[in-house]
Amino acid sequence: MHHVVFIVYPGFELLDVAGPASVFNGANRALGQRGTPAFYKVVLASSQGGAIESSSGATLEARPIADLRTREARTMLVAGAEREHLLPAMADPALRAALPRLAAKAERFGAVCSGGFVLAALGLLDGYRIATHWDSCKPFAKAFPKVTVDPDALYVVDDRLWTSAGVTTGIDMALAMIARDLDASIAGEVAKRLILYARRPGYQSQFSPVLKAQVKGGSPFADLIGWIQANLDAPLDVPSLAARAGMTERTFHRRFVAATGQTPARFVEIARLDAARMLLSRGLSLKSVAAQVGLFPPARLAEAFERRFGVAPRLFRDMHAEL
Numbered sequence: 001m002h003h004v005v006f007i008v009y010p011g012f013e014l015l016d017v018a019g020p021a022s023v024f025n026g027a028n029r030a031l032g033q034r035g036t037p038a039f040y041k042v043v044l045a046s047s048q049g050g051a052i053e054s055s056s057g058a059t060l061e062a063r064p065i066a067d068l069r070t071r072e073a074r075t076m077l078v079a080g081a082e083r084e085h086l087l088p089a090m091a092d093p094a095l096r097a098a099l100p101r102l103a104a105k106a107e108r109f110g111a112v113c114s115g116g117f118v119l120a121a122l123g124l125l126d127g128y129r130i131a132t133h134w135d136s137c138k139p140f141a142k143a144f145p146k147v148t149v150d151p152d153a154l155y156v157v158d159d160r161l162w163t164s165a166g167v168t169t170g171i172d173m174a175l176a177m178i179a180r181d182l183d184a185s186i187a188g189e190v191a192k193r194l195i196l197y198a199r200r201p202g203y204q205s206q207f208s209p210v211l212k213a214q215v216k217g218g219s220p221f222a223d224l225i226g227w228i229q230a231n232l233d234a235p236l237d238v239p240s241l242a243a244r245a246g247m248t249e250r251t252f253h254r255r256f257v258a259a260t261g262q263t264p265a266r267f268v269e270i271a272r273l274d275a276a277r278m279l280l281s282r283g284l285s286l287k288s289v290a291a292q293v294g295l296f297p298p299a300r301l302a303e304a305f306e307r308r309f310g311v312a313p314r315l316f317r318d319m320h321a322e323l
Contacts, residue, residue, distance in 0.1 A: 001041040002181065005073035007044050007099070007115070008062055009092065011085025015167050016052035016112040020174035022075070025128075027178045039182065041154070045268045047094040055081060065098040068223035075177065080113025082134065090107055092123040094125045100124060106160070112173070113166025120144040129320070131156040133166035155290070220259045228268060232275055233294045273308050276301060280317040 004016045004024055020091040021042045028038035046052050049064035076195040078099075081089065095118065103109040103124055113133045117140065119125050136153040150156050155173040157162035164173040171194070179187040206237055224245055228236060237318060241264055242252035256264050272293040279289045297300040305313040 002039055002074050003043055003072050004075040005043045005045050005068065005076070005102070007065065007076065007078040007095065008052050008054075008060065008082070009079075009085065009095070010053055011055050012052070012079040012081045013113060013167065014056045014060075016079040016115065016170050017060070019168060019171040020112065021189055022194065023174035023178065025172055027182060027186055028191055030186050031182070031195070043068075045073075047092050055085065062141040064093055065102075067239050068098070068102065070075050070101055070105045072159075073102045073105075073109075074107045076102050076109040076113035076120045077162070078111040080111065080115040082114075084113055086117050088117050091119070092286055096122060108160045108162050108177075110164075111161035112164050112170035114140075116140065116144075116163050120147055126162070127158055128161050130163040131165045131169075132162070132163065136166075149249045160312075167207075219258060222297040228271060232268075232272050233282070234290055236294065237263075238264050270308075271305060273305060276305060276313065277309070277316070280313055283317065286313055286317075 004020075006021070008017060016042060024040040024042055031039055044052075044060055044062040045065040045068055046062035047065060049062050049067070051059045052062050053059045053078075054210045073234065080086075082200065098168040099119065100122055103119070109119075109124075110116075111130075111132075114129055114136045115139070116125060116132050117136070119142070120143070123146075125144065129148040129150055130140075131150050131153045132140050133249050134151065137149050140147065141149045148224065153165065154169045162173055162177070164170050174185045175191055175195075175242055178190060220268075224241065227244070234240075238253055241256075242249045245252050247255070254268070256262075260267055262270070272295055275291050276293045276295065279292060280286075286301060290296045293301070293302060302313055305311075305316070309316065311319075
C-alpha cells in the first residue's frame, strides 16, 4: 500500500490532516466499490509518538517518527500550525533528525499550510517554488530567501515537492495526488462524495474576486455579486448593474469601488477570466468558453486571457485540461 505519513506536533491545525486524510480514505472507498483493493494507508507520526493535541483541542494518536522505516513514507506531509506552535516544531531534535532522511527517500514530500516552515528550516525547500497560507507568504519569503513563494497558488507541485496554501487547500492537493496516482475519475468520485463545489486546480488564486469583495466590503453587494457569477454571459455594463442594484450609475460606481476595491468593469473581467480558466481546464472549446463567460467572439477572450495570465487560452487548455 501507499503510505501517506502526516507529521504532527502539539498545536497542529487539525483540518490540515483530517481534510486530506478523508480524501485518501475516500479514494480507498471508491476503489472498493470497483472491486479493487485499497491503495492508501494514512499514518500519523510525531516526535515521540502518543497522543498529540491539535489547536482545536482534538487529540490524535501518532507513531514515534524514529520508528518509521526510511521507505515507509511514500508520501510525507508536514501539517501546519500557528507561529507559537511552529517554532518548537522547527527546533524539535527528533523531527530535525528524521525529516531529511524520510524526505530523501519519499516518492513525494511536502507540507500543508505553514508546515513548510518546518521543512524550510532544514534547507529541504531551497531552490523550490512553494505555496503557503496567504498570511505566511511575506514572512516565509523573508526568512527563507532561497525558496520561491507563490503568493497566489492553492497548491504547487515542483518535482517531488508538493505544498499547499493551507486548511481546505490540502483537500485540493490530495485530490490532485489521487488523480496522478490512480485517475481523474476516482478523484472526481471523492470530490462528489465530499460534496465539494469543484475540484480546484493549483493555479487558482487563494482568493476569488467574490471572496475578496466579500472580505473587503462586508458584502454590501453580495446578492449582486452572486448574480454576476451566475450570469457571466449577460450584459454586465455599469448601466445594467446599476439598474439591478436600484442606484444611479454614478452612485453605484462609487459605492461598488468603495466596497470591493475594484471598478465594476474590472471586477466583471476578473470574474469572467477566472471562470474561463476553470472551463478551459475541463477541455472545453474556446468558442464555448467565450460564449459562457461573456467574452465572445473567441478573439476577445484570447486577448483578455493572455493579457491577464500571460499565456494564450488554447495553450493553457492544452497544458491543463483534465484527462
